[in-house]
């Protein structure tokens with residue numbers, strides 16, 4: 001990690017009912033991807049929840065989460081500046097594709113024309129030009145996944161958290177969207193934490209792979 005830039009899990013430890021699920025010390029620099037891999041129930045989502053600030057109070061956490069040099073361990077979720085992608089690309093059905101993307105735009109991007117320009121540029125960068133006025137229900141699975149990622153990236157997150165975001169896609173699409181996601185995160189210089197139970201995802205991420213308890217996993 002260069003200087004203060006990046007996501008640092010500093011002796012992060014999370015336990016429930018006396019059982020430690022997560023023990024991670026790692027740093028993710030700008031544009032790097034680290035993968036947390038493990039079976040169902042191992043604590044992968046718990047580790048992500050600590051970073052997003054959505055950890056249930058039932059868990060005991062020690063250690064710190066530092067983002068770009070700032071301790072965000074106890075900061076409210078909306079102030080953390082992290083972007084999250086889940087299993088299903090959730091697009092609001094009553095808004096157009098452009099309307100969905102508008103939700104991602106930072107509040108300081110004002111003016112209808114400027115907002116529209118950013119949205120058109122984002123769509124064009126993903127080979128989706130001309131789709132701004134479409135109903136998201138008419139998009140293919142791959143198009144939906146791209147739009148959901150664009151919406152997350154438009155918010156200019158300081159870190160990207162991916163919770164099994166490719167698992168509902170069929171094999172060919174999965175590889176495409178996976179590459180698209182990692183390429184965009186690298187190009188934007190965003191530190192990325194991927195959670196998966198899939199070794200192919202971990203290989204494609206091309207970074208270190210750890211269990212939630214911090215054991216380095218060979219691939």
Ligand SMILES: Nc1ncnc2c1ncn2[C@@H]1O[C@H](COP(=O)(O)OP(=O)(O)OP(=O)(O)O)[C@@H](O)[C@H]1O
Nearest residue numbers: 016021038039040041042043044045046047056058
């Ligand atoms: N609020 C809670 N109270 C008690 N136990 C919980 C709570 N939330 C989660 N757990 C337990 O913590 C463990 C870790 O769950 P977690 O969702 O992090 O696993 P995971 O590795 O992400 O699994 P999956 O791949 O199925 O999403 C599980 O055994 C789960 O049952």
